[in-house]
Amino acid sequence: MVHTMLRFGKGWHELGPIRPPSEGKDRSLLIRVTRNCPWNRCEFCRTYKNKTYSLRNVEEIKADIDTVKALAGEIKATSWRLGFRGALRQEVVTTFINENPALYSRAYNDPGTVERRLESLANVVHWLSSGARTVFLQDANAPQIRTDDLVEILHYLKENFSTIERITSYARSKTIARKSLGDLQRLHEAGLSRLHIGLESGCDEVLAYIKKGTTAAEHIIAGKKTREAGITLSEYYMPGLGGKKWSKKHALESARVLNEIDPDFIRLRTLVPRRGTPLYDRIQAGEFEPLTEDEVVEEIALFVEHLDCSAYLTSDQMCNLLWEVEGQLPQDKPAILKTINDYLRKPLHERLKLQLERRLSSYLFIAGHLNQGLAAGVEAAWDAVNRGSSDAPAKVQKVLDTIKPAFI
Numbered sequence: 001m002v003h004t005m006l007r008f009g010k011g012w013h014e015l016g017p018i019r020p021p022s023e024g025k026d027r028s029l030l031i032r033v034t035r036n037c038p039w040n041r042c043e044f045c046r047t048y049k050n051k052t053y054s055l056r057n058v059e060e061i062k063a064d065i066d067t068v069k070a071l072a073g074e075i076k077a078t079s080w081r082l083g084f085r086g087a088l089r090q091e092v093v094t095t096f097i098n099e100n101p102a103l104y105s106r107a108y109n110d111p112g113t114v115e116r117r118l119e120s121l122a123n124v125v126h127w128l129s130s131g132a133r134t135v136f137l138q139d140a141n142a143p144q145i146r147t148d149d150l151v152e153i154l155h156y157l158k159e160n161f162s163t164i165e166r167i168t169s170y171a172r173s174k175t176i177a178r179k180s181l182g183d184l185q186r187l188h189e190a191g192l193s194r195l196h197i198g199l200e201s202g203c204d205e206v207l208a209y210i211k212k213g214t215t216a217a218e219h220i221i222a223g224k225k226t227r228e229a230g231i232t233l234s235e236y237y238m239p240g241l242g243g244k245k246w247s248k249k250h251a252l253e254s255a256r257v258l259n260e261i262d263p264d265f266i267r268l269r270t271l272v273p274r275r276g277t278p279l280y281d282r283i284q285a286g287e288f289e290p291l292t293e294d295e296v297v298e299e300i301a302l303f304v305e306h307l308d309c310s311a312y313l314t315s316d317q318m319c320n321l322l323w324e325v326e327g328q329l330p331q332d333k334p335a336i337l338k339t340i341n342d343y344l345r346k347p348l349h350e351r352l353k354l355q356l357e358r359r360l361s362s363y364l365f366i367a368g369h370l371n372q373g374l375a376a377g378v379e380a381a382w383d384a385v386n387r388g389s390s391d392a393p394a395k396v397q398k399v400l401d402t403i404k405p406a407f408i
């Protein structure tokens, strides 16, 4: 057992709660550089609520990278030994776990450690199975740490894994705007290839209202500097965040800011008010009027009409209703607008049907089933939609209001 523990360090590397869906699709290795969010005040966000922000020191992060290296080496060796020539199969992982019972047996007094080890192992296995090419630095704002420290971590990753092609991170515009261009260039040279920035809005009233802690001007400075440093940039726009009050301005100002930045990617993240957030409470108190599904789509149409940049626009998250709104700007703009307008031109009952179908499929993906009360509501909504009844919109809305707060 002592031998096993030395080979794998503590047996797991620390993981934070989230990463962008694109990093999940690419099966990125997750390396936690900081814990939680240093700002933690955005009114729509509950990811790190009640969690304290902290830095991790460089030695701690390097020890995690050492653990990943040891795990990866042993898993590959197991594959060769079983005759799979380094390929990852279920048998390889099962044999690896069976041969290291000290790491993966549930201790009665510390069940959490086994979960952490299995999550860490799953992350390493997925990463290896995709060629070990991409890494995502967690949590909400990794560039917050000293540039020298981040450069050291990036070098250490590259030195230890020659297969790495891309290293990415979330970042706040405020932090990036404060960094010098020289610092960002150093980070890029050391291997930081992409930043994911939550623009949310380019409208100052909306940014102030939802307490983003950043202005439109800072978004522009941060975005332009990131591009100038050679770092690929993903910006996240949140349709619906201005509610009924600022919808038009939110769309127009966000398009203006993104046109100035000209990011590589614009990712749509429709507002889904979640229980436990201040914005949800404001809605319940009647202080914030959220948009309907159709109003959100109309807002996206206005936003896209005013985009004049060369980003790739994508709807890569279940919070969006129209997943097919996607394409390379500027050439795909007419096709994107056609997709949106085709939806808006559908008869009401067809739009309601699509809303129910899509939102329910996302909900079932997360929750697995409908409870009895919800199932009855869904049945009543379907019935009203199919009959073309005048109360169909209200019944569909009631279902949506119940299931959407559960979205991730």
Ligand code: SF4
Binding pocket: 037, 038, 039, 040, 041, 042, 045, 046, 047, 048, 140, 172, 198
């Ligand atoms: S900066 Fe990001 S992670 Fe932090 S509170 Fe705002 S949205 Fe959430």
